[in-house]
Amino acid sequence: MEEEKKTATGTKRQGLSHTIKMLGWVSFFADVSSEMVYPLNPVFITQVLGAPAWALGLIEGIAESTASLLKLYSGWFSDKIRKRKPLAVIGYTCGAIGKPIIALSSAWSGVLGARFIDRAGKGLRTAPRDALITESCPPEQRGAAFGFHRSMDTTGAVLGPLICFAILSYFGKGDPVRLFRPLYWIAFIPGLIAVFILAFLVREKLVPDTSSMKERAIAPSFASLSPLYKRYLLLMAVFSIGNSSDTFLILRARNIGVPEAHVFLLYALFNIVEATLAYPAGKISDSIGRKPLVILGFIIFAIVYLGFAMAHSILDVWVLFVVYGFYYTLTGGVQRALAADFAHPDRRATEIGAFHMIVGFAALPASIWAGALYQWRPAAPFFFGAFCAILAALGMLTEVLLGRNRNQSVI
Numbered sequence: 001m002e003e004e005k006k007t008a009t010g011t012k013r014q015g016l017s018h019t020i021k022m023l024g025w026v027s028f029f030a031d032v033s034s035e036m037v038y039p040l041n042p043v044f045i046t047q048v049l050g051a052p053a054w055a056l057g058l059i060e061g062i063a064e065s066t067a068s069l070l071k072l073y074s075g076w077f078s079d080k081i082r083k084r085k086p087l088a089v090i091g092y093t094c095g096a097i098g099k100p101i102i103a104l105s106s107a108w109s110g111v112l113g114a115r116f117i118d119r120a121g122k123g124l125r126t127a128p129r130d131a132l133i134t135e136s137c138p139p140e141q142r143g144a145a146f147g148f149h150r151s152m153d154t155t156g157a158v159l160g161p162l163i164c165f166a167i168l169s170y171f172g173k174g175d176p177v178r179l180f181r182p183l184y185w186i187a188f189i190p191g192l193i194a195v196f197i198l199a200f201l202v203r204e205k206l207v208p209d210t211s212s213m214k215e216r217a218i219a220p221s222f223a224s225l226s227p228l229y230k231r232y233l234l235l236m237a238v239f240s241i242g243n244s245s246d247t248f249l250i251l252r253a254r255n256i257g258v259p260e261a262h263v264f265l266l267y268a269l270f271n272i273v274e275a276t277l278a279y280p281a282g283k284i285s286d287s288i289g290r291k292p293l294v295i296l297g298f299i300i301f302a303i304v305y306l307g308f309a310m311a312h313s314i315l316d317v318w319v320l321f322v323v324y325g326f327y328y329t330l331t332g333g334v335q336r337a338l339a340a341d342f343a344h345p346d347r348r349a350t351e352i353g354a355f356h357m358i359v360g361f362a363a364l365p366a367s368i369w370a371g372a373l374y375q376w377r378p379a380a381p382f383f384f385g386a387f388c389a390i391l392a393a394l395g396m397l398t399e400v401l402l403g404r405n406r407n408q409s410v411i
Contacts, residue, residue: 018203025152028153029190040164040184044180066123079131079346084132089195100188126353144282144286148279148333150274150333225342235399237362239298239392240363243389258317270325278332281293296330305385306383309383
């Protein structure tokens, strides 16, 4: 991508910075590493290690809760020391070393430790990394920057499962389970590449410290958030309570009759849509505002979830997974860019961390409720998710209309 491009008026418009591009490659390799083995985790834990099903829920619950809490406090600490890159390097390193720890585990408690380290790493790196993205581009390019990052992230999420599918299909005939431990070691390699790129090829811009020592010492608090940002986080919480783990989409697909071997392909399919369109969607949000795209994303989510509730054929599932990719396209990077828009410059990483914490905390009860509803009736969690998405879309639309009536700018 060129560093500078000509606009229609002949003036020069700055392209994405070197830092943004390198951070995109960091996320690409990190996601190749993670998504290669993510679909294997449930089978490895229950079949190879012989753990009960409740242990799987405990492992993921502890891991995700840890990540959600650390996203807020890592952002606060990043603001306090006025540095982003060191915490991001530690976080990506934790994510990488979690894979060989799982490969060496002989009991599910070892996997619990590995997943704790992995998710703790995600909690440490997310808010500082997003703050680094924000500070490495002008405000009018923020949507494009987050869109590019999300596109690279998702491209890795496409490639990872396809690599795993190819290895298991070619080498795992007859007994694919025997390859699980080697696959975790293979996944360790792209994780290390991500750490290398971040440590040696990413340049952190020095941000002037305009805050007082007293301001930097204040512990994270939602009280300091702007009213607009608080309302945005409330709407994200409403949506996220109905946005259960994508595992339930896969369970529903299996329930309808999709062959087990095609799960990897379905998982890659909707990621391909996002990887292709996330960057253009981010650029569009820079032009027309973020909220219209988020509203449209919520509406598409509701349509997809209603579709999964009422689907009856394998063709329905394939079509719905493609449309689901458009939801991720419109919201994945744009929601983060909108959080960055609302964040105060002196507390940027802290306040971006608040966004990630709210979404992360809501995901835990969302999946617990979805599991209970699914056991009662497979379509039930999808009706509930669609209802929450419609509520969030109406709330966001109200914010847009009120903002226009008050002659406020629409972000």
